[in-house]
Amino acid sequence: MTELEIKEKINEFLIAEFEVEAEKIVPGANLRETLDLDSLDYVDLVVIIEDKFGFKVIAEDFINISTFQDFYDYVNGKVLAKESTN
């Protein structure tokens, strides 16, 4: 999966599942504020990522994710790591 494909897949589920408007998704925007995430929403993010990308997010990892770009980079890194071990 390419970096662009990952980004598109993430944006797709954020729009569908978290009902965020497409134009509000910009790489530098704050993820938590834009999606209006509370502690329960993070649990749902874990579920969706596991379903779409096949890896389990550790809750602590979210501490270092601030912007959408951080989120893309994090998922991309995990997917690459997973692909290299397969």
Place this chain on the structure above:
Amino acid sequence: MNNRVCITGLGAWSCLGNNLDDVKNSLYTGKSGIGIDPEREGWGYRSKLTGIVSKPELKGLLDRRARIGLSEEAEYAYMATIEALKNAGMDIDWIEKNEVGILYGNDSSAKAVSQAIDTIRLKHDTTLLGSGSIFQSMNCTVTMNLSTILKLKGINFTVSAACASGSHAIGLGYLMIKWGLQKQIICGGAQEVNPYAFGSFDGLSAFSIRENEPAKASRPFDRDRDGLVPSGGAATVILESYESAIQRGANIIAEVVGYGFSSNGDHISNSNVDGQVRSLDMALQDAKVKASEIDYINAHATSTQGGDFTEAQAIDQVFAGCNTLVSSTKSMTGHECWMAGASEIVYSTLMMQNDFVAPNINFENPDESSAKLNIATKTIDKNIDMFLSNSFGFGGTNSTLIIKKYK
């Protein structure tokens, strides 16, 4: 304190329709809401018969956070409740500024619980259940979710009393308002309709297997009945003190004037004449009316051999010589279980508002017990000033409500 308790709003989401108008028309025309769920065959069900209830589309009505906590039955309850609140003229701003309560009947959330356990067994990771599972899985899923969505600030709990849950919820709401503890309470009952919910009931061979004629399968009081048909949805009744209703300028539809209850102290699933008679008598005494003053009885009768036989005896004992019209709307809806006690108040109040008695469809031949009752086999155009509604449940829990037209 002895406040008058009014009904100022009604709402329903059932196999008879997804709004009051459709439900009223189904009742008037004697339309059955029963069909076949083919999925149940693969599950090993003895009977595939069920009430056919449509799934609400909540996207656009509720945001994601509100939606994901709703179990199937809570979705039905939400739809019935927003209709009832609209009917009562209560908007969200008014509700937020007042101490509105909720008492709702529900006694399972089997689908949510089962699906969560399936996920845990498959994934071996509880986080992957997501955040909504807990709020869908608890028995209080309806009251927990609706109190949050509607910003309710009054009494807030679920009543679990088997197939009398919805009736007791209204009865308890009535007492709280009568005694001055609350001014407005959202009451009702909800029932999930899926293969997870009814397997154990089907396992008792309690369901009709007349699958070749779904509309004729539920036949309360009829000699040739062969069991009940499971069904569900949700029904909501807005209860309000007379003073509050007048102050708001609300349209008062009817008054709750009597609540009777009892426990059989007997078998876990078999009904009992003595327990039912005590519930009926208590309701009449509470309402301070004679049996002859009741114009219509909405029977609990579910279409089982034992249950209908017992109830006919109990009604005959209490209403001997009154010739009161009786029908079981379960002939059209099937048995709406936890919801039934509330939905049958909605159905009967619609009849009261529109001057008719809905038929007990499929009643063709009486048995020895039902032969003593005046059962409405066809729709009867008739003024109803007061009706009585029975609800009886496993464990011998009995509930009887009496509703009077507001004049």
